[in-house]
Amino acid sequence: MKRFYCQCEQEIFINNAFCEKCGRDLIYDPQAQTMWSGVLTDKGFIAHSKDQTNHKIQMILHPCANRNSSVHCNWSVSCTNGCQCVSCKSTRTVPDQSLPKNPQRWLILERAKRQLFTTLLSLNLPIEDFHVKENGLAFDFLEDKRTNPNVSIEHVLTGHNNGVITINAAEADEGFLHTMKEEMGEPYRTILGHFRHEVGHYYWNIVIKDDYQLSQFRELFGDERADYTKALEHYYNQDKPKFKSSQFITPYASSHPHEDWAETWAHYLHIVDTLETAVSYGISAYEPKINDFDDWYSEWARVAQTMNALNRSMGLSDAYPFILTEIVRKKLQFVDYLIDGFAHKA
Numbered sequence: 001m002k003r004f005y006c007q008c009e010q011e012i013f014i015n016n017a018f019c020e021k022c023g024r025d026l027i028y029d030p031q032a033q034t035m036w037s038g039v040l041t042d043k044g045f046i047a048h049s050k051d052q053t054n055h056k057i058q059m060i061l062h063p064c065a066n067r068n069s070s071v072h073c074n075w076s077v078s079c080t081n082g083c084q085c086v087s088c089k090s091t092r093t094v095p096d097q098s099l100p101k102n103p104q105r106w107l108i109l110e111r112a113k114r115q116l117f118t119t120l121l122s123l124n125l126p127i128e129d130f131h132v133k134e135n136g137l138a139f140d141f142l143e144d145k146r147t148n149p150n151v152s153i154e155h156v157l158t159g160h161n162n163g164v165i166t167i168n169a170a171e172a173d174e175g176f177l178h179t180m181k182e183e184m185g186e187p188y189r190t191i192l193g194h195f196r197h198e199v200g201h202y203y204w205n206i207v208i209k210d211d212y213q214l215s216q217f218r219e220l221f222g223d224e225r226a227d228y229t230k231a232l233e234h235y236y237n238q239d240k241p242k243f244k245s246s247q248f249i250t251p252y253a254s255s256h257p258h259e260d261w262a263e264t265w266a267h268y269l270h271i272v273d274t275l276e277t278a279v280s281y282g283i284s285a286y287e288p289k290i291n292d293f294d295d296w297y298s299e300w301a302r303v304a305q306t307m308n309a310l311n312r313s314m315g316l317s318d319a320y321p322f323i324l325t326e327i328v329r330k331k332l333q334f335v336d337y338l339i340d341g342f343a344h345k346a
């Protein structure tokens with residue numbers, strides 16, 4: 001995550017809709033990947049800035065239609081007729097907004113999704129609109145009977161199917177998330193983590209473009225044609241997952257090659273975003289260079305170690321409770337190679 005400042009020089013955060021110091025309105029421009037301060041008028045958002053020669057410039061952006069909804073989206077859009085931004089319009093189903101907990105859940109889910117999209121856009125990955133493209137990216141935020149006895153679904157399963165990502169809206173509740181963490185034995189479980197994992201399944205079809213890349217995938221992750229249902233049943237029926245920790249980033253990654261890929265993909269996005277934050281705040285002096293996966297990777301190991309040490313000083317559990325082995329490094333390098341190749345050819 002980059003660091004942003006208002007015209008008054010106050011630091012502003014990516015979800016802010018106005019500056020707490022000077023009161024200027026704020027808008028995030030997902031194309032330029034920057035925040036603008038200015039004033040919201042009937043004609044649009046008027047932002048003031050300076051060009052390279054220090055001349056004042058004025059530009060007009062248009063706010064997302066969800067700016068004044070319960071999700072308080074502060075993103076800009078390219079249309080002028082009150083449409084939704086690239087992130088908001090990817091949401092296909094929201095939980096019943098007349099129920100007390102759901103507006104807050106939706107807000108939390110959309111914030112995490114915008115953070116996901118920020119990284120996807122920075123990597124030049126395509127986000128296909130499900131309204132116009134079959135199997136485009138869509139999100140269903142659903143409830144089940146565990147938290148709402150009035151809905152028909154017994155158990156919402158988080159997952160991906162042909163571009164549609166389903167998330168249990170209750171994962172936005174701290175209590176539910178904590179219970180699930182303990183039940184599933186997952187030291188790291190967040191909504192952002194779910195999004196990053198599920199979107200990995202969506203991109204698998206997009207970034208692997210030929211038989212050669214598919215064979216490289218199979219060499220590293222295994223044959224994804226293995227029976228998925230059986231593999232997952234087997235994984236969940238074990239008392240304790242038996243897996244070679246040197247081969248997988250998480251126990252769940254050992255369940256099936258597709259899950260190994262999605263877990264690795266999620267970690268790649270964790271690293272991209274968190275390393276950018278570390279650089280923005282001066283914790284890392286890392287500067288990206290061409291073909292520098294090894295430098296990137298070793299800098300991440302250093303930053304992750306620092307984050308964990310900082311958390312321990314506060315009596316908190318590790319921020320990055322994972323061990324990066326040589327095999328995991330190779331898998332991450334493969335994700336890096338595919339994303340890089342895709343971004344340059346697109």
Ligand SMILES: [Zn+2]
Nearest residue numbers: 006008019022
């Ligand atoms: Zn300000």
Ligand SMILES: [Zn+2]
Nearest residue numbers: 064073085088
């Ligand atoms: Zn929006």
Ligand SMILES: [Zn+2]
Nearest residue numbers: 197201259262
């Ligand atoms: Zn998965």
